[in-house]
Amino acid sequence: MADEKAINDTEWDVLGVLWQRERATAREVAEALEERRGWAYSTVKTMLDRMLDKGLVEARRVGNVWEYSPAVEQAAARRSAWRRFVDTVLEGSASPALGLLAGDLRLSKKQRAQLQKLIDQEEGE
Numbered sequence: 001m002a003d004e005k006a007i008n009d010t011e012w013d014v015l016g017v018l019w020q021r022e023r024a025t026a027r028e029v030a031e032a033l034e035e036r037r038g039w040a041y042s043t044v045k046t047m048l049d050r051m052l053d054k055g056l057v058e059a060r061r062v063g064n065v066w067e068y069s070p071a072v073e074q075a076a077a078r079r080s081a082w083r084r085f086v087d088t089v090l091e092g093s094a095s096p097a098l099g100l101l102a103g104d105l106r107l108s109k110k111q112r113a114q115l116q117k118l119i120d121q122e123e124g125e
Contacts, residue, residue: 005054007077007080010037011051014029014044015070015072015074015077017029017033018057019074022069023067024067025065025067025068026065027041055072057069057071058070058071085097
């Protein structure tokens with residue numbers, strides 16, 4: 001990810017639209033987030049420009065508008081956020097998170113089996 005910059009909550013929303021659509025104008029992003037955020041076009045445009053500076057999005061001029069696309073892959077952004085969470089909140093230990101996943105979130109039997117399979121795969125490597 002672009003030198004591992006932290007993605008804030010509002011940036012996750014914008015990136016979510018871009019990951020879904022692959023590319024969009026500021027107006028299209030504002031429309032997609034209208035119900036959830038209710039941001040004005042100018043707010044979205046400012047955010048996209050800041051995200052461009054951070055290396056989170058790319059932009060290209062199409063006619064008289066700018067079209068934005070994600071500069072980070074969704075999976076890579078999630079991995080980076082997870083690592084940051086584990087390092088910062090859990091002091092580098094994933095054990096408390098596994099406890100949360102296994103107990104507090106009330107995983108279904110199928111989900112617990114999937115989690116166990118992932119753990120077993122990691123141990124096999």
